[in-house]
Structures are given as structure tokens and as C-alpha cells.
Amino acid sequence: MKKTYKIDVDCANCANKMEEATKKTAGVKDASVNFMALKMKVEFEDGADVDAVMQEVVKNCKVVEDDCEIFL
């Protein structure tokens, strides 16, 4: 399953870091952060609990870039 989220982040490199962090989160199959459109596309593993996974994604993104926002 794929879902798109609006995000807020200030720099392009930070967006890349968020993408990396999201990809590494358990339950995420693939992720792509679009800095210019401020959107994050997440593809979940089959049977993953989307809400729980996204909570983890937010946590992991905050670690790599404190000043970021994901609008769930």
C-alpha cells in the first residue's frame, strides 16, 4: 500500500536524510521524499500497521532532522 503525506522541511539535504530514515524504518518497503513539492510517498510492507509505522517514521525523521514535520 502506498500513501502520500505532506511534510515541512527547510533544506534539500534534510529531505534526503528524511528519505533515508524513512526507508530504514521497519514496515516501510520504499519511500521517496519530494523536497520541492514537500511531499513524502511511503510504500508499506504488506500487512504493516500504517499508523504505528508512521509514528516510527516521524520519530526516525526527527532524529536525523529535528526541524521537520510530517502531517499524518
Added chain:
Amino acid sequence: MTKKQKNLLARVIIAGILMAVLAVLPLENYPVLRFLLFLVPYLTVGYDILRKAFKGILNRQVFDEHFLMGVATIGAMALGEYTEGVAVMWFYQIGELFQSYAVGKSRRNISELMDIRPDYANLLAEDGSTERVDPDDVEVGSTIVVNPGEKIPIDGVVTFGSSTLNTAALTGESLPRDVKAGDEVISGCVNMSGLLRIETTREFDESTASKILDLVENAGSRKSRSEQFITKFAKVYTPAVCYAALALAVIPPVVRLIIGLAPNFPDWIYRALTFLVISCPCAIVVSIPLSFFGGIGGASANGILIKGSNFMETLSEVAVAAFDKTGTITKGNFAVTGVHHAVMENEKLLELAALAESHSSHPISRSILAAYGKEPDAARVSGVREISGAGVVATVDGHEVAAGNLRLMNEVGVTAEECHSTGTIVHVAVDGTYAGHIVIADEIKKNAADAVRALKAAGVRKTVMLTGDKESVASAVAEQVGIDEFRAELLPADKVAAVEKLIEGCSGKDKVAFVGDGINDAPVLARADIGIAMGALGSDAAIEAADVVLMDDDPKKIAKAIRIAKKCIRIVYENIYFAIGVKLACLVLGALGIANMWLAIFADVGVMVLCVLNAVRCLSVRSL
């Protein structure tokens, strides 16, 4: 400007004034006071960077740009280079501000260019009153009212009224389109003259305008090779430079100590700090998505949808362009121009063929139906078999009617009369005997020849036409339009094979594009290195299947798309080479002690500003 940007701007201005004042104050004799005074502009402009750097260390994300800036400026202050320390932070923040402003501005520019998002819909209630609602809340089958000057919010069918629509926002050309009751209309068009009532046939999310916006916004998610390269580069580059800086601060002085020279620590630390300032990767990292975003946005404002940065890259490398004939080079508005060798009345032959083909959506079938002129009676037709690339066999009024090309005639065992007219020939056999043929001719698009010339000028080396049509028709069209090669009488599967062959024949980076109308050639569009669908306004199939979608059917847009892609990619590479080149050069100069902090600031902020300004050029594509 956003609140965040205004806040930063104010801090930059205040710190700038403070710095200027401090620079002229005679403070040489009061070192402690001088330090404390310089701390004021330093913290004013950089406190958030220091905070982020600190948090980064706590989160074990050491090598980010905040850390680099923090260490470099604190180091400079510790060495007593107060002006440099504050200036690095100050220029860094100016760079950040500039970048954030430029990115925001491009975002706004694109959304203005793509001004097709409808804000509201006028929902018609049963009592005849209208209510302004969110288009998201309009259910399929509702009736909406579109006043003159308003955008059509949702795809639908006109039930009342007639008007002229402006499709400029979708196609980039302001070609007015007349609509009346019964016509399908798509969202994103502007109603210019009369009031229209529209029965919606889709939900807002499924409507053309929403789909196009979604496509453009998501295009950046398909990353190009250059973006992937830069992401990887930034990941290796920053830590590498940091370690190099550490080595530069420690190894040379230690070596000097060992060989009995003065270690000169401050000088080497200063060199190491310039390294850190230079190492900030943001300049390259931001300019590349910005370039692609601008290029894709500018293209879509011209009615060219490029579905990803990766396709932008492929498009710029197209060396061979293969075309479908119908709908691409020719108008596809086939018209019956003659009925020959009919064993019955011409009208009767047309009627049989029309009924047999009544289920087909192929343009040829449509034109036979159009020539028949009446609504086909479905009850008279049964047992329809479509034979791909050959024609149709059906039972009409109890007779077996076969309508199609020579191959079909062979298949049903009938000897057909050869026809000498140019055009598509539909042979008809009734109950196993030949009954005559119908000649259908297609018009070549007015600017097809120009389009082929423009492609050559844009760097396409070979043009090839792939068609299911006869050799004679294909060669006539190819000659008239100036296409290099053609392959005729291809079945849909043959077209895939033909494209595969073209791809095999390409060397190195050369790419093969296939241009089709997206209706019958989805597999070919998918197989080509890059599939371009034309005349896609309102055709979901085409938008799905292709990598690049041309909203109208002007073949000159193909060359335009290639030129836009080439410009965008050129800018991307200019930025990559320029930024990496300047940074590496400054690193070398810094290590040798030639480059000071000021040059390092240029290598960081100056390069970023220049790259961003260069990237913004991608947006202006109208004159290409």
C-alpha cells in the same frame, strides 16, 4: 515571505548592523570586551544553528551542515578571528534565507503556472438554487453550474447551455473549444462565454485537473540519476571533508614537531576550519531538485507533462524517435473517400461494414460508422470477433460479414480486388464471397513536417514511423513528412519488436522514444526507453501508459519537450560541475593555506546562490 523567513531576515539585518559598528569601533585594547561584543551579533544570527548542531550531536547525527558551521565559527572565534567567525555564520544564514526564498518562489511560480486547481463547485439543488461547495464533496452524477469566467471543477457532460472553453491552462495553447449540451468537458478548462450545467461523471480526485496536478507534484518523486548521484555524493563528501579537516589540523603540526619545526597550530587549525566551511553540501543538493522542479513545472505550463525527473534525463538523450502514424503524424480523422468494386449498392456495403464494426473504437471503424450516418442497430449484429491488426468478423442479419485488410481476406479465404487509391482499404466479404472495398483516407497534420525538422534540430538523429498501415500509404506519408525510415503493416506486437530492435541498435546513452496516441499502443509506450503520448486531453489511458504526456496533439511539442529536457539537464550538470569544481579547488587552496575564510564563504554561500539562480532558469521554457 513566510514568518520564519521574516524572522531570519530581521536577525540577519540586526547582526549585519552590529557587525559594521563593531568593525569601526577601536576595541583593540580591550580583548575581553571585544569578544563579548562580537558574541552579540554571532548569537543573534546563529543561535539556532548552534542549537541544531548540539541536538544533532545528541542524536548521533554529527555530520550535518549545522555542525560544520558551528565548529567552524566557534573555532574561528577561539582563534581570535571574530570578524570571520561572525561573517561565516552571517553569510551562511543569508544563503539559507536566499535558498528558502528561491525555493518558495519557485513553488509559487509553478502553482501559478498550473493554475487549474478549482477552489469550489456550484452545486445545483433540486429547487434550482446553487450552493458553493468544496469540489471534494460533489458526488458523481450531481449537477453543477459553471458561470462564465469560472473553471470547470470536475469532469462531466454538459446537460444545458453552450459556451466556449479555454483550454490554455491544460494545453499551453489558448485554442478555444466550443461545447454544447451532450458534450464531455474536462476539469481545468475555463468557461469563457455562456452558463453551463454539467452532470459530473467523476469524483473530484479522479478528474483530469486533479490527476494532472497530482502527476506534476509527484514527478519529483521519481529521481533522476544525477539526483541519486548527488545524494550519494553528499553522504560521502561531508564526512570525508570533516575527517580531512581533522587530519589537517593534527597531522601537519605533529609532523612539524617531530622534524623539529614550530608546530604552528593556529595556522593549521585555521586551514582546517576553512575546510569545514567549504564542505557544506547544501548548494549542490538544493539546486538539482530545484532545476528539475522548474523544468517539469515549466513544461507542464506548456501542456507537456513529464512524469519524473528520470524521464527528463532520458528525454534529453533521445537519439531515435519512433512514431505511430495515426493520431501522431496524421490527424486520425479518417473519412470514407470511396466505395469500389461493390457487388451491391454502395450504401448497403457501407451499412454491413458499419454494423460489423459497430463495437470497435478504432478510428477506421468510427469513420465507417460516420459515413453510414445512422445509429447502428445492435440487435442485427452478433458473434463479433476482432482480429487484432486485421479486422472484424461478425454476423449481420444472419450473414457472415468480414471487414478488414488483405490479411483478413486471406484468413477467410477470399480473393480481394487490389486497390490503387492511397489510403486505408477496408475489404468486405459477405458469406465467403468478395463484396468490394471501402477507401478511407487520413489527413497529414499541418505541422508534421515542421515537427520532424524541429526534432532533427533538437538532436534526434533518426526518425522512424511504425504503422499497421500498408506499405504504399506508409511510404507516401513518410516521404511527405520527411521521416527517415518506416516499417509498414505491423501488428501491435510487431511494433513492440520494432522498438526493441531500435533500442538494440542504439549505442551508449542513446535512447529511443516512441510517440503514440496512447490508445492502442500502451505496450509500445511502455517498452520504449521513453513513451510519449499525444493528444491526451481527457484520455486516461494515455496519461497512465506514457512517461511524457502531450496534452494536445501538436507534434511540434515533441521537439519542444526534448529541448526543455536538454536545457534542464544542461543546467543540472553545469551546477554539478561548477559546485563540485569550485569546492574541490577551494579545498586544495585551503589546505595549502592560500584560501582564507572569505574564499571558503564564497565556496559555500556564493556557489549556492549562483547554483540556485542558475537552477531557476529551468522554469523559463516558453520561448524554447
